[in-house]
Amino acid sequence: MIPRRLEAVRPVASTIHGGYTSSTEESLDFRTRLLRTLRAVEPVLGVQGVLIAGSEVPNLLQPDAESTLVVSQDVDIAVPVQRHAAVKARLTELRGLLRAEAEPSVWLPQSPDLIEVNFIGMDTGNERPGETYVLEDSELPLLVFAHLSLLRPGKALNVEGLEIPVPRPSGLLLEKLLTDRSAEKGDRDLLVALGVLLVSEPRDLEELETQYRGLSAELRYAVRSGLSMLSLLEPRVQMPDPTPHRALVAGLMARLERLEQDR
Amino acid sequence: MNEALHERARRARERALIRACEYRQRHYANGVWFRFRRVLVDAAEAWIIGDDDGNRLENGGRVPLPVGRELAPPIRVFFLSKEELEAISDRRQVPARLCAELLHAGNLALLAHAGVETAKYTSIACTSATPRRK
Numbered sequence: 238m239i240p241r242r243l244e245a246v247r248p249v250a251s252t253i254h255g256g257y258t259s260s261t262e263e264s265l266d267f268r269t270r271l272l273r274t275l276r277a278v279e280p281v282l283g284v285q286g287v288l289i290a291g292s293e294v295p296n297l298l299q300p301d302a303e304s305t306l307v308v309s310q311d312v313d314i315a316v317p318v319q320r321h322a323a324v325k326a327r328l329t330e331l332r333g334l335l336r337a338e339a340e341p342s343v344w345l346p347q348s349p350d351l352i353e354v355n356f357i358g359m360d361t362g363n364e365r366p367g368e369t370y371v372l373e374d375s376e377l378p379l380l381v382f383a384h385l386s387l388l389r390p391g392k393a394l395n396v397e398g399l400e401i402p403v404p405r406p407s408g409l410l411l412e413k414l415l416t417d418r419s420a421e422k423g424d425r426d427l428l429v430a431l432g433v434l435l436v437s438e439p440r441d442l443e444e445l446e447t448q449y450r451g452l453s454a455e456l457r458y459a460v461r462s463g464l465s466m467l468s469l470l471e472p473r474v475q476m477p478d479p480t481p482h483r484a485l486v487a488g489l490m491a492r493l494e495r496l497e498q499d500r
Numbered sequence: 501m502n503e504a505l506h507e508r509a510r511r512a513r514e515r516a517l518i519r520a521c522e523y524r525q526r527h528y529a530n531g532v533w534f535r536f537r538r539v540l541v542d543a544a545e546a547w548i549i550g551d552d553d554g555n556r557l558e559n560g561g562r563v564p565l566p567v568g569r570e571l572a573p574p575i576r577v578f579f580l581s582k583e584e585l586e587a588i589s590d591r592r593q594v595p596a597r598l599c600a601e602l603l604h605a606g607n608l609a610l611l612a613h614a615g616v617e618t619a620k621y622t623s624i625a626c627t628s629a630t631p632r633r634k
Binding site for chain 2: 340341368369371379455458459461464465466468469470471484487490491
C-alpha cells in the first residue's frame with residue numbers, strides 16, 4: 238500500500254463544528270496525541286492479532302500517519318477473543334490511562350496529551366459467527382462486534398519507531414460500509430470507509446471483492462446500500478469530502494454488482 | 501455483569517434484525533430508497549427540469565426510470581447526454597443527494613459519470629403508467 242495524504246474538508250475560520258476540532262494546528266496536535274496514546278498502550282499492541290480498528294486507521298495509513306481527519310477523540314483497539322487473556326495480562330503495563338469504573342472496556346486519559354482508548358472484541362475464530370455479544374470479564378469485558386470478524390491483520394506500520402498493527406484495507410472498508418448506525422455516527426462510519434477507499438490500492442479492491450463474495454446475500458446488499466449512502470453524503474468538516482470521489486464510489490458499486498451477476 | 505455493554509449489544513442485535521427485515525422487504529416499497537439512491541450514485545450531475553421538457557423527452561421516446569414512479573408524488577427521472585441536457589434552457593442544478601430540493605422535483609435530468617452504462621435502468625418499459633404533469 239502506498240500511503241496517501243487524505244484531504245479533509247477545511248473548517249471555516251477557527252470554529253468548532255459538531256465536536257470536531259478545527260484548525261490545522263489542532264489536527265497536527267491530534268496526531269501527537271494519537272501517537273502518544275498508541276505508545277502508552279504499546280504493550281497491548283504487541284499481542285499477536287490485536288489491531289487498531291475504526292476511524293483512526295485512515296489517519297494512520299496516511300504518509301507518516303499524518304492524521305488529517307479528526308473523526309473522534311478516541312482510538313479503538315480490537316482484541317481477538319482468543320487473545321483476551323494475553324491482552325488482560327498486559328493491562329498493568331499501560332501508562333497514563335485509567336480504566337473507567339462504569340465501563341471497564343474504556344480507558345480514560347490521565348492527561349490532555351492522550352486520548353481515550355476503547356477495547357472492543359473481534360471473533361475471527363468464528364466461535365459465535367455473525368453475532369454481536371458481550372465477553373464478560375471483571376477486568377476487561379469486551380463488546381464483540383459481529384462485523385469486526387472481517388478484519389485481517391495488515392502489514393504493521395512503523396511510525397517514529399512505534400509498531401502499529403492495522404487491518405488490511407479491504408476488511409476495514411467492508412466493516413465500515415456495513416455500519417448499522419444511523420444519522421451522524423453512521424455517516425462518520427461511511428466517511429471513514431471513504432478514507433480507507435482513498436488509500437486503497439488495486440490489489441486491496443481485488444481482496445475486497447474476494448471477501449465480498451464470501452458474505453451472505455443480506456450483507457452484500459447492506460454493503461451496496463452503504464456505498465450508495467456514502468456517495469450521496471454531504472461534506473463534513475475534518476472528514477474527506479465524498480463529492481469529488483463520487484465517480485470512484487460508482488465504479489466500486491459497479492464492480493460489486495458485476496459480482497452479483499456472476500453468481 | 502456489565503449492563504452498559506449488554507445494552508449496547510442488545511441494540512446492535514436489534515439493528516441487525518431491522519436490517520434483515522429491510523433486506524426481506526427490499527423488493528417492496530421500503531426498498532425504493534436504495535433503488536433511488538442507486539440511480540443517483542451513477543449521476544455526476546442532477547438537474548431539475550420543467551414539465552414541458554419532461555413531456556417533450558417522453559414524447560420523443562425517452563423512457564423515465566421506473567424508480568421515479570415508485571415515489572409519491574412520482575418523479576420523472578431521465579439520464580441524458582451532455583448535449584441533450586444543454587439543449588434544455590429551463591434547468592436548475594441540484595446536489596445529487598436525497599435533499600428536499602431534489603425530492604420535490606417533478607422531473608429530474610441526470611448526467612451520468614463517464615463510462616457508466618445507464619440503459620440498465622430503463623430495461624423495464626414504463627411509458628404508459630407514468631403520470632404526465634400538466
